[in-house]
Amino acid sequence: MPEAPEAPGPFDPARHAVRRVVAFGAHPDDLDFGVSGTVAAWTAAGVEVHYCIMTDGDAGGFDPAHRASIVAMRHEEQRSAAALVGVDDVHFLGYRDGYLEPSHEVMRDVVELIRRVRPDVVLAMHPERNWDRIQKSHPDHLACGEAVTRAIYPAVENPFAYPELAEAGLDAYRVPWLWLYAGPAERTNHRVDVSAFVDTKITALQVHISQHPDVAAMEESVRSRMRASASAAGLAEGSSAEEFHVVSVNNPETIAGF
Numbered sequence: 001m002p003e004a005p006e007a008p009g010p011f012d013p014a015r016h017a018v019r020r021v022v023a024f025g026a027h028p029d030d031l032d033f034g035v036s037g038t039v040a041a042w043t044a045a046g047v048e049v050h051y052c053i054m055t056d057g058d059a060g061g062f063d064p065a066h067r068a069s070i071v072a073m074r075h076e077e078q079r080s081a082a083a084l085v086g087v088d089d090v091h092f093l094g095y096r097d098g099y100l101e102p103s104h105e106v107m108r109d110v111v112e113l114i115r116r117v118r119p120d121v122v123l124a125m126h127p128e129r130n131w132d133r134i135q136k137s138h139p140d141h142l143a144c145g146e147a148v149t150r151a152i153y154p155a156v157e158n159p160f161a162y163p164e165l166a167e168a169g170l171d172a173y174r175v176p177w178l179w180l181y182a183g184p185a186e187r188t189n190h191r192v193d194v195s196a197f198v199d200t201k202i203t204a205l206q207v208h209i210s211q212h213p214d215v216a217a218m219e220e221s222v223r224s225r226m227r228a229s230a231s232a233a234g235l236a237e238g239s240s241a242e243e244f245h246v247v248s249v250n251n252p253e254t255i256a257g258f
Helices: 030-034 036-044 064-084 104-117 139-152 163-167 195-207 215-232
Strands: 020-025 048-055 089-095 121-125 177-181 190-193 241-248
Touching: 020 030, 020 036, 020 104, 020 139, 030 036, 030 048, 030 121, 030 195, 036 048, 036 190, 036 195, 036 241, 048 064, 048 104, 048 139, 064 089, 064 195, 089 104, 104 139, 104 163, 121 139, 139 177, 190 215, 195 215, 215 241
Parallel strands: 020 048, 020 121, 048 089, 121 177
Antiparallel strands: 177 241, 190 241
């Protein structure tokens, strides 16, 4: 018997406009695995999307011959993959792969970018560990989610947090929505039908050639997970979806400080 579709989450695309997005990933390729189908759908509709990659991915790859050039290689892979899904703005924070922490240095960088772009949606990796598939929970992934979540409240909207940013003209900003990805399955409360952009997503992933010793296995795994997500959402057979834990940060009922 097919699984019953889940109850609708807090985000209604018919009512909640998305004009600008900032998407955070711990490493080059994290966003392509987690959200590039959704991003491609957004950019096709005219949404402005910024990518922010927190580490250089310098500990990634499989070929020892790439060690000296791995950072430049991964930056170029990410820029090329981003362009395929309509993203022109890719920001690299430059932290060391495997050493990312939700420090005030990282949080300040997050606050600066969010205040500069002033997005309707912020995407970030989930800060909770996934015990069913621990590969989703690389320590840098958890640190990415924790740093972004801490930054969004209260620092982004507090004019007295990191005062040098306000002095530079980057005023406090209240983020409407936080979309977390690559989290525990039980946290999923929103799925996006990306059936029209599956091939685009796969092509973007294939650009990260330094990271895929078995491209065919990677592709089948990604396609399979997206089909399963669509089925759980009650979409038509053969559809594909990406899944999120959507959090309403600021809405008409939000009271400052609560």
